[in-house]
Amino acid sequence: MAIKQLRTLFASQYQPGQPAHVRPGPALQEPGGDYEALHKQMKRLFNSKPGKKYGRFSEDLGECPFSAWLKDYQEEKQTFAALTDRLFGQWQELLNGCQEEFDGHLMIVHEALADAEVIYLLIIENDSAMRFDSQQALDATDVLSLSRLNLAVRIELDDWLGDNAGDNYLTLVHGRGTGEPGELFIKLCGFTNQVDVEKETVTFLDAVEAFAKTSAPEEAGAVRNRAYEFCKEQHALGEPVEIEALSGYLDENQPERFKEFAAQTAELPESGVLHPDHRKVKKLVRIAGSGGGMSVSFSSDLVNQAIYYDRDSDALTITRLPKALREQLQRYLEERE
Known part of the structure; x- marks a missing residue:
């Protein structure tokens, strides 16, 4: 993994109806080290996230101009710093009209892989942490969350601009509970859903x-x-x-x-x-169901080997019980007796 370009922006909107506060960082070329480690962790969260959506850029460039700016950057018509200045400006403008509180770091990463290049847009959240300061007084501080990722998009540049351009070159993470900021992030990316x-x-x-x-x-x-x-x-x-x-x-x-x-x-x-x-x-490999105070799950390979179902009596017979389950049952029966 090699990061070609990276830039971050902290944005907060604590008073809906008032201008959002933003603090942009510098545009970093091949930042290396710690940034690579942070991005690797964010990618791990991105890949493991269930329920991702797949699509393409909206054709409404007036509402969603990011794709046009990104194309200019790819064609070297503008620098990465200029691209991110525009992107950050639009994010601030969107948050200005947000009616919900928000704070987080918007990070854009241009990554070169062995066989492709991708762009990530990620909202990195904060966690609250406690520490003792130099005077041994307890102090609360914010740290980057390395366990949560609720808003992010990946752009496959080759699939988008290559000779064999596809239709689903955007992968979106849109977690539940992100509310209006989540919808604004989708608008910022210009994502439109194409895959059911x-x-x-x-x-x-x-x-x-x-x-x-x-x-x-x-x-x-x-x-x-x-x-x-x-x-x-x-x-x-x-x-x-x-x-x-x-x-x-x-x-x-x-x-x-x-x-x-x-x-x-x-x-x-x-x-x-x-x-x-x-x-x-x-x-494909597991049979599971729950209801009426019961939850059952087992490998489908066990049907007619260790688990037998009688359709006529609607009864399930389980043989070769797991050791932990057998011990729990025996202990429970002994206590009842």
């Missing part, structure tokens, strides 16, 4: 399940597990699922088999890329 994640999750699950059923019963579970593992790895990297890559992962001997099967049985996007919700993809 719920629909693509269903498409992914249906395609894998149907493909698994074409295999022998003893191999179907392995197909589901490999599909889930692939999806989980992509989520950890912050990447969507490419059908062609998944196809090769599911069957190394016949790498095109799943791809051809899915093309015939599912409505795949032209890009051949899906953005499934990794939390729901877990249904």
Whole structure:
């Protein structure tokens, strides 16, 4: 990982209706060290965040001019400092009209990867911490939160401006509870949603399940597990699922088999890329349910091996109980007796 450019701005709006207070930092070229470590942690939070949205820049440049400024920067028509001056100015203007309190650091990072370049916009929040000062008096101070990330966007520059430009080059983190500042951040980025994640999750699950059923019963579970593992790895990297890559992962001997099967049985996007919700993809390998004071979850591989379901009596029989569960049950019964 190498940061080409980085700049931060602290902004606060404590009195809705009054101008927001801002403190911009200098534009840093290849800041290295501590900044790299901070960005690495923010990326880790970004990649692990569930419920991300995927889309593109709004075409309304009057309302959302960031994409035009960014393009000028990429074409070297303006410097990084000039780009961020404009971006920070718009963020302050948006916060001026905000009716909710806000404070946080807006950080923009231009990162060069081995095979691509990306831009991150992140809102870094503060945590309150206690310390003893030089006189051993207790003092409250603010520190950067390294465990929360509720507003951020990643821009895949090559997918946006490259020869094979795609439609979903923006990845957005928009956490619950961000309120009006969250909506203003989306406006600042110029994000417009193009991907129905719920629909693509269903498409992914249906395609894998149907493909698994074409295999022998003893191999179907392995197909589901490999599909889930692939999806989980992509989520950890912050990447969507490419059908062609998944196809090769599911069957190394016949790498095109799943791809051809899915093309015939599912409505795949032209890009051949899906953005499934990794939390729901877990249904491929786990069966779970709760209600009526009971919560049950187990690997689907255990059905008809250690767990048996009788449809007629609607009864579930569990054998080979986990040791911890067995001990709890025995202890509970002994206490009752």
